[in-house]
Amino acid sequence: MNGNPLLNIGIFAIFVAATLVVVIRASRNTKTAADYLAAGRSFTGPQNGVAIAGDYLSAASFLGIAGAIALNGYDGFLYSIGFLVAWLVALLLVAELLRNTGKYTMGDVLSFRMRQRPVRAAAATSTMAVSFFYLLAQMAGAGGLVALLLNITGKGGQAIVIAVVGALMIAYVLIGGMKGTTWVQIIKAVLLIIGAGVMTIWVLGKFGLNLSGLLGSAVENAPKAGEKLLGPGLQYGATGTSKLDFLSLALALVLGTAGLPHILMRFYTVPTAKEARRSVVWAIWLIGLFYLFTLVLGYGAAALVGPDKIRSAPGGANSAAPLLAEALGGPLLLGLIAAVAFATILAVVAGLTITASASFAHDIYANIIKKGEAEDKDAEVKVARRTAIVIGIVSILGGIAANGQNIAFLVALAFAVAASANLPTILYSLFWKRFNTSGALWSIYGGLAVTITLIVLSPAVSGKPTSMFKNVDFALFPLSNPGIVSIPVAFILGYIGTVLSKENDKEKYAEMEVRALTGVGAEKAVSH
Amino acid sequence: MSTSEQHSPADAQGNHNWVDVQNSPDFRELRRRLRSFVFPMAGLFLAWYLLYVLLADYAHGFMSTKVFGNINVGLILGLLQFVSTFVITTLYVRHANKNLDPKAEKLRNELEGGHA
Secondary structure, three states, X not given: OOOOHHHHHHHHHHHHHHHHHHHHHHXXXXXXXXXXXXXXXXXXXXXHHHHHHHHHOOHHHHHHHHHHHHHHOHHHHHHHHHHHHHHHHHHHHHHHHHHHHOOOOHHHHHHOOOOHHHHHHHHHHHHHHHHHHHHHHHHHHHHHHHHHXXXXXXXXXXXXXXXXXXXXXXXXXXXXXXXXXXXXXXXXXXXXXXXXXXXXXXHXXXXXXXXXXXXXXXXXXXXXXXXXXXXXXXXXXXOHHHHHHHHHHHHHHHHHHHHOHHHHHHHHOOOOHHHHHHHHHHHHHHHHHHHHHHXXXXXXXXXXXXXXXXXXXXXXXXXXXXXXXXXXXXXXHHHHHHHHHHHHHHHHHHHHHXXXXXXXXXXXXXXXXXXXXXXXXXXXXXXXXXXXXXXXXXXHHHHHHHOOOOHHHHHXXXXXXXXXXXXXXXXXXXXXXXXXXXXXXXXHHHHHHHHHHHHHOOOOOEOOOOOOEOOOOOOOOOOOOOXXXXXXXXXXXXXXXHHHOOOOOHHHHHHHHHHHHXXXXXXXXXXX | OOOOOOOOOOOOOOOOOHHHHHHOHHHHHHHHHHHHHHHHHHHHHHHHXXXXXXXXXXXXXXXXXXXXXXXXXXXHHHHHHHHHHHHHHHHHHHHHXXXXXXXXXXXXXXXXXXXX
């Protein structure tokens, strides 16, 4: 790549400076726990919807999907469909009811009618597990991106950049809290969608707005894949096992989104359930539009850059979108897109960090250690801030260690854990009268344990040239994604755990259901 | 099976008896309107998504059939997943605005007004 690293760094520095100003301004009104952890519930639906898109469209979905389409054609497109359709679960079944029954975290919803301390501990455990895997993926992605965009190829140099990304993220979260972080998401989402939109129109313009012509040119330029680029099966169609693996991944994608803790937490930053609904609607339109762009960008990269050049670039598949930017608009567009990609990683890690720290401060510190009787609410914010620093440092170290690992695998892992450990409990809790503490614990801990065990025993971890550990083989489970087993198992465990326990608080369920559907007593926006 | 069937009447602080509210005709109607929309719709889009995934996974020949130019069945069905997502979103918003929000608001006002 002929991009100018100084130009790339310069554009990125402007983004960092601009967002820091916004974050510092936003922090002026941050006083209470509701301010720090839920932005005072003061964002409007549309604002929050843009922020959700910012939280959701990670580097994996921008660089990863564009690259997957460029190299594997249609199979890459399947990712984006799963990622989008998943939002209907959030819209129809989760967002509004969750907004009406909780304050900051998933633990709030579960503990509404169950025994507080055990379910909060379980909810916090799975929240931290999902956040940690997702954070690792993003930080590892930052390392790969640096290699590509700044021409830093040594592991030492990449480690420094990962540390800088981590330090910036800690700064955003500490200074801005949820409000500052939300503004960073909004700015990043707007830049990302505009950037991808401009490139899409540019690519289509080169082919006379003819999608069929673009596809034809992509096929011509990829002689190895040829016509297969346009149909399914290039990546996952090889064997019966790989087809099953794809089905498993598809399930985890569609059911994982509504269990991702950093997405769930965004439903609390708006004043009412109706605004939560509006935010999801905005998010669905923006995310859908963006994935349509990536379809054009992916095939555009195949047509205008070519798969061989993409494969041999430092970042491999992840370099498809940046290389396309360079082919279209030279070093300047490359620099802009590179900066947007950096901003994407930065914003997503900030969102994850505040979620994990909120869960620790609110569920574990305020409600388990202090038993909900914390002497002053400032303590909760103080603990959240300290936790954010710890999580930041851990993810910097983890990111350096995971540098070079397969990002898509880590993200899929986070989705599988979210779909198995979080979603069954959330749905049972909102809709099943009989559900109780025992069921929640069985489902969360059981889902978590099954998912992680299957991952450890999968070919993604050992036994293959692409595995994390290449030289040993303890891959007893044939699939890289555990969803097809772990999700049903978690639902069944939730059921078994429930019926084995006699606990059944009908009054509390009545209160929860009435509150969930009507919004009675839900915490309103904080006015300043 | 259940041993704890005791009913506590509205307590001294004048809190609501939530079970009564839950059993009121207004609330039951609200719940019916919500569930009779979201459950079938969730079943529908999950089935349609699953059908699409299975076709993409096991019916490569069918999905690669060209319809016009280089546009094949797979691409059209994939884009239809986008369309159906947008359509269901819009339908739900209309349903919620028209049939759920007024009812929920009425109940909320009654409950909050009673114990302001």
